[in-house]
Amino acid sequence: MSLISLNNVDFAYRDTPILHDVSLALEEGESLGILGESGSGKSTILRLMLGLARPGSGAVTAEGTPLDTRSRARMQAHRRFVQPVFQDPYTSLDPRMKVGRILTEPHAALDLPGDAAAEAARVLQAVGLPADSIARYPRAFSGGQRQRIAIARALIARPRVLLADEPVSALDLATKVRVIELLTELAREITLVLVSHDIAIVAALCPRMIVLQQGRIVEQGATREILRAPRHPYTQRLLASLQHMPVETP
Numbered sequence: 001m002s003l004i005s006l007n008n009v010d011f012a013y014r015d016t017p018i019l020h021d022v023s024l025a026l027e028e029g030e031s032l033g034i035l036g037e038s039g040s041g042k043s044t045i046l047r048l049m050l051g052l053a054r055p056g057s058g059a060v061t062a063e064g065t066p067l068d069t070r071s072r073a074r075m076q077a078h079r080r081f082v083q084p085v086f087q088d089p090y091t092s093l094d095p096r097m098k099v100g101r102i103l104t105e106p107h108a109a110l111d112l113p114g115d116a117a118a119e120a121a122r123v124l125q126a127v128g129l130p131a132d133s134i135a136r137y138p139r140a141f142s143g144g145q146r147q148r149i150a151i152a153r154a155l156i157a158r159p160r161v162l163l164a165d166e167p168v169s170a171l172d173l174a175t176k177v178r179v180i181e182l183l184t185e186l187a188r189e190i191t192l193v194l195v196s197h198d199i200a201i202v203a204a205l206c207p208r209m210i211v212l213q214q215g216r217i218v219e220q221g222a223t224r225e226i227l228r229a230p231r232h233p234y235t236q237r238l239l240a241s242l243q244h245m246p247v248e249t250p
């Protein structure tokens with residue numbers, strides 16, 4: 001059974017159609033990359049997966065059951081199941097909260113089992129930050145460390161799925177590499193959906209990928225195959241523009 005699927009989903013913001021007949025399935029352990037130009041609808045797909053947006057037609061299912069965004073109980077369970085990490089760690093962390101509170105708040109909000117402080121220590125260790133980080137504010141950390149804190153916050157819920165929206169594009173190159181290494185490590189346990197403009201990052205992290213053009217999936221399948229022999233002219237153009245980049249596939 002797929003962890004999350006979109007079945008023939010159309011989505012519009014008011015009268016502006018954004019997604020057209022999008023179908024995809026996220027399988028356990030097979031991280032999925034979503035590649036496409038700015039405005040193609042990548043983040044909108046993540047919003048649908050999170051239950052923050054509802055399809056105009058078609059359905060979003062999680063573990064085989066249609067996602068009922070009107071049910072509070074279902075949405076709370078869904079938030080334990082899937083967690084987001086956003087692009088910019090400078091804006092996604094509340095500057096007025098110490099890291100300890102940033103990490104323990106979701107524990108209470110999602111009514112998670114276990115001791116909140118022990119869980120905070122667990123996730124800090126998982127992202128490679130010292131335990132005493134809890135006593136400091138986000139401003140005391142670098143961009144890469146802040147993104148680790150954002151990832152730690154997502155891990156509090158012990159989610160099965162992590163949705164990462166351009167998680168390293170706000171970071172400098174050396175920091176980017178280290179955060180990608182962390183995501184690679186996490187992807188062994190948690191299924192990742194990764195939105196990126198950057199084919200090299202998708203290739204490094206995701207065995208499967210979809211290519212989105214103006215709200216339509218124009219290609220999907222094994223990343224290795226798509227990189228070797230892209231079928232759609234749009235994918236061919238995207239890859240041609242990046243042909244000199246070194247790419248490693250998982």
Ligand SMILES: Nc1ncnc2c1ncn2[C@@H]1O[C@H](COP(=O)(O)OP(=O)(O)OP(=O)(O)O)[C@@H](O)[C@H]1O
Nearest residue numbers: 013014016018036037038039040041042043044045
């Ligand atoms: N709240 C909103 N109201 C109206 N239109 C929106 C809203 N959010 C996004 N859009 C539009 O929907 C389209 C798809 O946006 P989306 O953020 O999903 O694209 P994206 O591929 O993630 O882009 P980027 O890479 O720039 O983040 C864009 O044209 C955007 O302007």
